[in-house]
Structure formats: structure tokens, C-alpha cells
Amino acid sequence: SAVISQKPSRDICQRGTSLTIQCQVDSQVTMMFWYRQQPGQSLTLIATANQGSEATYESGFVIDKFPISRPNLTFSTLTVSNMSPEDSSIYLCSVERLSGETQYFGPGTRLLVL
Amino acid sequence: DQQVKQNSPSLSVQEGRISILNCDYTNSMFDYFLWYKKYPAEGPTFLISISSIKDKNEDGRFTVFLNKSAKHLSLHIVPSQPGDSAVYFCAAKAEEAAGNKLTFGGGTRVLVKP
Numbered sequence: 001s002a003v004i005s006q007k008p009s010r011d012i013c014q015r016g017t018s019l020t021i022q023c024q025v026d027s028q029v030t031m032m033f034w035y036r037q038q039p040g041q042s043l044t045l046i047a048t049a050n051q052g053s054e055a056t057y058e059s060g061f062v063i064d065k066f067p068i069s070r071p072n073l074t075f076s077t078l079t080v081s082n083m084s085p086e087d088s089s090i091y092l093c094s095v096e097r098l099s100g101e102t103q104y105f106g107p108g109t110r111l112l113v114l
Numbered sequence: 115d116q117q118v119k120q121n122s123p124s125l126s127v128q129e130g131r132i133s134i135l136n137c138d139y140t141n142s143m144f145d146y147f148l149w150y151k152k153y154p155a156e157g158p159t160f161l162i163s164i165s166s167i168k169d170k171n172e173d174g175r176f177t178v179f180l181n182k183s184a185k186h187l188s189l190h191i192v193p194s195q196p197g198d199s200a201v202y203f204c205a206a207k208a209e210e211a212a213g214n215k216l217t218f219g220g221g222t223r224v225l226v227k228p
Contacts, residue, residue, distance in 0.1 A: 001160070031214055042203065043158070043218040058215075092157055096214060102148065103216055105157035 002027060002095050004106035012112045013083055020079045021109045023093030028073035031096035033103065034066070038089045046091075049076040083113045117141045118206050120219035128227050133191040135222050137204030140185065144206040148216070149178060149189045152201045161202075162189070194226045 003026040013019050023032065032049040047055040047068055055068035070076040080087050093106040119138045127133045137147075145166040150158035164171040164178045164187065171178050177190045191198055204219040 042220045045215055102160050102163060107157045
């Protein structure tokens, strides 16, 4: 497995502001992903964070709203931009050490937008 | 279009008895399946997985069964323990396509009564 940390663990934000979430892994991994879990819902993939290039976004998610960086093999950030109450969710980072292996998840960032 | 479904939102079982969680999928390209357990305020924890070339995989108290023709898998937990009380997610992926994306079911909340 991999040890994954996320910062912040939780935050309360005002609408119209932006929040950047960090994901740090204890070792180099091939794949990094960002998921969202809205209240009472399942997990939905936002995007795959690609090292050194633009992230690959899933249908319904766009770079302007959720810009992602991945400067190296152990670190990624997700920004939730121009937040609204509908963005209140748990945001989760996951990793695969080698492509095709099991995905392991971070502890999540619980976001509440007022 | 929900490609992975967990039709039972909740399950209550007595300690020591068997818990059976079910999951159905529609996408015939899925060839790898995983179960995750999630406690509140934590990220999902990987439990067990199964490749489509197998019909059963066992790890301690956890066994996953796969019926490819029915596009159905189940997770058996025996004996159930109070610490098993959590939300369980079924997930699937098509390893040769879709960039290792995991598609999650809606989750089943399990309550193990002492």
C-alpha cells in the first residue's frame, strides 16, 4: 500500500472563494486521481492527475473549475474554484503505485461551502 | 447511467453471523473488481479484489464471488464483527481502457449488532 496524506483535512469556506487541496504520497506512484463524494452519494472521479502535463478530466468536470497540478511523482493539488454550496463534498486523492494495481485512498478533505 | 449498482443501501446483521453484500454491473468491459470499506471522516480502505479470470477470492474473513455471466459479485464477511460496521463500496474497472478509472457503486451501510 501507500501512505497518503491530504491537507487540509476539513475547511469551511465562503462562496466565491477558492480552496487548494494537497495530496502527498510517501513514495513515487504512477497514477494519481481526484474523486469527489457528495453528501449521501458515492465516489465520482473528477480527473486523473498527470505528471508534467494537463490533467485528464471526466465528463462534467472542467479545468477552469477544478485546476489540478502534479509537479512530481509524489505530490498533487486540486483547486476548487469559485465555490458554491453545491461544492460541499469530501474530496479524495487516490494513487496506484504501478498502473493496474489496487488504488489506495487518502483520508479525504471535508469541504463545507456557506 | 449507473454502471455499478449496490441495490441494498443498508444491511443489519448480528455479530458472528454472515454479512452478504451484493453488487451488479452493466459494462461488460469491466474486468477487475474491488471492495472498499469506509468509516465516517476517513478515506475508503481497500478490502479485497478479484480479477474476471477468477470466480472467487478469499482473504481471511472476507470472500468475494464473481458471476460474470450474471454480471454480479458479492462480498461475504464471516463472522461479522462490530468493527465491520461501515459503508462498503463495490468498484469496477476496465484495465485495458479508461485509464484505470474506478467506477463505484452507491454503497451499502452495514451495521453489526453485538
